Amino acid sequence: MTIGISIALILSSMLMVLLVLLHKGKGGGLSDMFGGGFSSSFGGSSVVERNLDRLTIxxxxxxxxxxxxxxxxxxP
Incomplete structure (x- = not known):
């Protein structure tokens, strides 16, 4: 039981990092430096951004x- 929850925790942590980096940046910062070109292709659609928000939550x-x-x- 503990091993299964630990694996789920590790996978959800890695997915959370990926999802946060995929969000469109609101200003000049780390999101523009790492994901500026990649997130700009996804930033045009509000449906994609909304679904990304839901998946992140x-x-x-x-x-x-x-x-x-x-x-x-x-x-203990």
């Missing part, structure tokens, strides 16, 4: 649930 919720579950299981 769902992934964050899965990540949060994994953290809480591991904390409850591994509590």
């Amino acid at each position: 769902i992934t964050g919720a899965v990540w949060f649930i994994c953290i809480i579950a591991l904390g409850l299981i591994l509590r």
Whole structure:
């Protein structure tokens, strides 16, 4: 049980990093430096941005649930 939750936590963490980097940057910063050209092709459609927001929120919720579950299981 603990190994499955740990694997889900690792996968959701990596997916969260990827999804955050795919978001369109609001200003000049790290998002423009790393993903400026790539995110500009996705930034034109509001539907794509909305779906990316939803997927990021769902992934964050899965990540949060994994953290809480591991904390409850591994509590002394």
